[in-house]
Amino acid sequence: MNLPRQFALLFLFLSAQPVYTQKTPNEFLPHKLGEQFTPHHLLSAYFEQLAAARTSTMRLEKYGLTNELRPLEIAIFSSAENMARLEQIRINNLRLAGMAEGQPDLNNPIAIVWISMSVHGNEASGSECSMELAYRLATQSDEKIKEWLKNTVVILDPALNPDGYDRYTHWHRMAANLLMNIDPDAREHLEPWPGGRSNHYYFDLNRDWAWATQLETQQRLVVYHRWLPHVHPDIHEQGINEPYYFAPAAEPMHELITQWQRNFQGEIGENNARHFDNNGWYYFTREVFDLFYPSYGDTYPTFNGAIGMTYEQGGGPRGGRAVETDNEDTLTLHDRIEHHLTTSLSTIEVSSKSAKSLVENFRDYFRLTSTEPHGQYKSFIIREANDPNKIRVLCQLLDRHQVKYGRVGYGLSGVKAFDYASGKDISASINPNDLVVSAYQPHSVMVQALFEPEAKLADSMTYDITAWSLIFAHGLDAYALKVRLEPKKAYETYQPSKDLATASPYAWCVHRKSLAEMQFLGTLLEKGVRVRTAMEPFTLADQQYEAGAFVVSKADNRSVQGGLDSIVIKAAEVAKVRLYPVFTGFSTMGKDLGSDVFKLVNHPKIAVVYGDDVDPNSYGHTWFFFERELGYPVTPIPLNKLRKIDLKKYTTLIFPHGHYNLEEKTLETLTKWAEKGGRIVAFEGGVKAFADKDGFDLKTKESPKRDSSAQRKPFMTRQRDGLSDGLPGAIVRTTVDNTHPLAFGFPKYYHSLKTLSDAFQMPESADTPIYLEENYQTFGFIGSRVKPQLKNSPIAIVQRMDEGEAVFFVDNPLFRCFWQQGKALFANALFF
Numbered sequence: 001m002n003l004p005r006q007f008a009l010l011f012l013f014l015s016a017q018p019v020y021t022q023k024t025p026n027e028f029l030p031h032k033l034g035e036q037f038t039p040h041h042l043l044s045a046y047f048e049q050l051a052a053a054r055t056s057t058m059r060l061e062k063y064g065l066t067n068e069l070r071p072l073e074i075a076i077f078s079s080a081e082n083m084a085r086l087e088q089i090r091i092n093n094l095r096l097a098g099m100a101e102g103q104p105d106l107n108n109p110i111a112i113v114w115i116s117m118s119v120h121g122n123e124a125s126g127s128e129c130s131m132e133l134a135y136r137l138a139t140q141s142d143e144k145i146k147e148w149l150k151n152t153v154v155i156l157d158p159a160l161n162p163d164g165y166d167r168y169t170h171w172h173r174m175a176a177n178l179l180m181n182i183d184p185d186a187r188e189h190l191e192p193w194p195g196g197r198s199n200h201y202y203f204d205l206n207r208d209w210a211w212a213t214q215l216e217t218q219q220r221l222v223v224y225h226r227w228l229p230h231v232h233p234d235i236h237e238q239g240i241n242e243p244y245y246f247a248p249a250a251e252p253m254h255e256l257i258t259q260w261q262r263n264f265q266g267e268i269g270e271n272n273a274r275h276f277d278n279n280g281w282y283y284f285t286r287e288v289f290d291l292f293y294p295s296y297g298d299t300y301p302t303f304n305g306a307i308g309m310t311y312e313q314g315g316g317p318r319g320g321r322a323v324e325t326d327n328e329d330t331l332t333l334h335d336r337i338e339h340h341l342t343t344s345l346s347t348i349e350v351s352s353k354s355a356k357s358l359v360e361n362f363r364d365y366f367r368l369t370s371t372e373p374h375g376q377y378k379s380f381i382i383r384e385a386n387d388p389n390k391i392r393v394l395c396q397l398l399d400r401h402q403v404k405y406g407r408v409g410y411g412l413s414g415v416k417a418f419d420y421a422s423g424k425d426i427s428a429s430i431n432p433n434d435l436v437v438s439a440y441q442p443h444s445v446m447v448q449a450l451f452e453p454e455a456k457l458a459d460s461m462t463y464d465i466t467a468w469s470l471i472f473a474h475g476l477d478a479y480a481l482k483v484r485l486e487p488k489k490a491y492e493t494y495q496p497s498k499d500l501a502t503a504s505p506y507a508w509c510v511h512r513k514s515l516a517e518m519q520f521l522g523t524l525l526e527k528g529v530r531v532r533t534a535m536e537p538f539t540l541a542d543q544q545y546e547a548g549a550f551v552v553s554k555a556d557n558r559s560v561q562g563g564l565d566s567i568v569i570k571a572a573e574v575a576k577v578r579l580y581p582v583f584t585g586f587s588t589m590g591k592d593l594g595s596d597v598f599k600l601v602n603h604p605k606i607a608v609v610y611g612d613d614v615d616p617n618s619y620g621h622t623w624f625f626f627e628r629e630l631g632y633p634v635t636p637i638p639l640n641k642l643r644k645i646d647l648k649k650y651t652t653l654i655f656p657h658g659h660y661n662l663e664e665k666t667l668e669t670l671t672k673w674a675e676k677g678g679r680i681v682a683f684e685g686g687v688k689a690f691a692d693k694d695g696f697d698l699k700t701k702e703s704p705k706r707d708s709s710a711q712r713k714p715f716m717t718r719q720r721d722g723l724s725d726g727l728p729g730a731i732v733r734t735t736v737d738n739t740h741p742l743a744f745g746f747p748k749y750y751h752s753l754k755t756l757s758d759a760f761q762m763p764e765s766a767d768t769p770i771y772l773e774e775n776y777q778t779f780g781f782i783g784s785r786v787k788p789q790l791k792n793s794p795i796a797i798v799q800r801m802d803e804g805e806a807v808f809f810v811d812n813p814l815f816r817c818f819w820q821q822g823k824a825l826f827a828n829a830l831f832f
Contacts, residue, residue, distance in 0.1 A: 121164020
């Protein structure tokens with residue numbers, strides 16, 4: 001029988017379409033789940049085939065790409081009825097939080113659970129578990145799961161860090177034996193530097209939620225704030241000998257965490273414990289993992305109204321496919337997957353059974369915090385006098401967190417305020433164009449957590465830094481008020497005025513106040529433009545310039561190809577820097593532009609060391625700063641090859657934080673290179689590589705003798721007594737000599753983030769442009785035996801070494817790349 005042509009074509013088209021049937025992970029993968037690590041492309045492919053087969057109960061959404069172009073995805077699961085009205089559920093939830101127009105509907109409460117897997121790529125069992133979890137949630141063949149999803153939406157991110165996950169899993173498949181080797185000293189259990197924990201730029205993404213420096217975080221926050229889940233377990237791994245950890249969390253918990261959030265953690269923990277008890281599995285709660293630092297995957301959701309929790313399974317990179325533990329048992333990848341699967345389902349179970357309570361308390365959380373903010377400060381004023389680029393960078397971050405802000409709109413005087421610059425309470429005047437961030441808004445808790453000068457610390461035994469205020473980090477002149485102040489005028493994004501001349505000017509001048517000017521400088525140097533910096537203040541064409549201002553003149557750039565003016569203007573537009581054209585070199589105050597006080601800025605050729613002694617995170621922060629923020633080339637060179645490399649190719653050599661053990665001959669090589677004009681820039685642990693070494697004027701302070709009675713203290717108190725020698729991370733107010741080139745563009749103080757307790761003597765001959773005085777001010781926890789040691793100690797040291805120099809930062813100016821003021825300081829060390 002002959003079919004009409006159009007029917008024949010239709011038959012061929014239909015027969016060519018793929019037929020999707022849901023497959024279990026074991027049916028889909030080339031290996032059984034838990035017997036081998038799954039490459040990310042197969043992990044992603046599994047979710048794609050499952051979503052295609054289960055369109056009524058699952059939706060897969062791509063929300064971005066990593067630096068290495070791997071997909072970032074979330075899978076959404078619920079009953080078919082809920083999936084049909086998913087957008088309605090989402091909008092209604094935002095109405096509960098006051099983040100969408102309209103009145104919320106409470107008649108059919110739907111709990112929203114977001115599960116984040118393997119933010120640390122080498123804690124891979126979470127991502128492996130995600131496939132089995134997704135299969136069960138999509139097929140709903142288990143009647144219990146089917147019942148839970150009638151009033152619950154589950155959002156599953158199978159891999160928050162695909163680049164790190166693939167770095168680890170590819171290495172493991174390459175290095176592992178054919179048969180499982182459970183010896184913990186075998187190669188497959190000893191992951192090499194830099195490891196897969198971090199992302200492409202070696203950032204710890206679990207410390208980046210609030211700072212949002214990384215591409216993965218920035219894209220995730222967009223979709224996270226589209227949903228604002230009620231419950232957020234963050235799935236991790238820890239050492240191979242540790243039993244499973246789940247909430248409730250340890251102290252300290254931030255004082256802004258509500259009693260409801262604390263209580264509901266306990267409900268989930270009790271249900272997790274019931275399942276683990278039934279299986280005879282070890283676990284622990286209320287130890288180690290606190291809820292204080294605001295940039296974790298548990299605290300950030302908590303400060304945004306959710307029940308944020310960390311779940312930690314023993315394993316991590318040492319776990320491999322199977323490993324022998326200290327109790328002579330064998331921990332397998334199968335075990336780790338099963339444990340994560342159990343807590344994930346248990347969390348969904350409790351959320352479903354408590355959906356009504358969850359939704360009502362979620363609504364009340366936002367209603368209460370936005371109308372009766374709990375913290376002592378209710379409004380934060382960023383003064384108009386700040387550099388506009390600094391304010392612009394801060395506002396970009398606030399936009400990522402959907403925090404509202406605006407101009408004050410009217411003047412006020414005699415306002416009682418905490419002044420961040422002095423660290424004192426004052427009577428302040430507020431200008432109409434000052435920026436105000438009010439705590440009376442939906443994201444009130446986030447505002448207070450990020451802006452408060454110092455969080456109240458209930459227990460000093462904490463897991464991370466204890467102070468982080470954005471005002472200090474961004475180097476802003478600001479006030480905190482205990483009264484409500486709402487913006488009356490919109491803030492307009494800063495765009496520098498274009499004071500462009502009708503004729504080509506004699507020179508271009510630029511004030512130097514932020515990192516933006518350093519980006520501008522780097523671009524010009526790379527294009528062969530010569531730039532001078534003023535060593536003294538001067539006044540020209542009605543503008544008063546401080547020391548450090550830039551001058552780009554025709555006289556220095558007659559050989560520049562492509563038109564000097566167009567290059568300068570383009571670089572300024574990209575960096576958002578304001579240019580001031582001048583038509584004379586004759587200063588009305590200070591030296592003329594032809595004076596020797598205007599020094600040419602060298603065009604540095606920069607290298608940074610990497611290797612086993614270098615902290616991978618710190619190396620990554622440095623790498624990221626150059627590539628993504630400064631926009632300036634840097635060459636990574638291996639630390640163990642320094643004596644074999646021709647260092648004359650480089651003018652500057654950077655030693656990030658780490659634990660160095662430089663050989664004597666390597667130190668000799670570096671000293672000779674520096675004496676011939678090279679510049680060593682080291683920070684934090686990198687400084688200790690040169691301290692107390694011949695030729696370097698940096699000496700460690702002797703520690704005070706310990707009271708012998710400390711040895712007689714009870715064994716159980718020794719750990720807590722050791723906190724007196726600790727410094728997990730605190731802010732110190734330093735004194736600055738801003739006439740020194742290292743501190744150009746800075747006021748007479750700098751708030752430094754100190755994360756190590758190392759103290760050094762004030763050098764005898766080297767410059768100390770930044771230091772701590774006798775009565776220095778602190779924010780956050782510093783151990784009682786550490787604090788006096790830091791008195792009269794240097795923070796930044798510049799040592800001349802014949803034709804070269806060494807610049808030492810005792811603290812890390814690039815810590816997690818959120819300390820904006822530190823970046824400007826570090827850039828000064830590169831160019832001046």
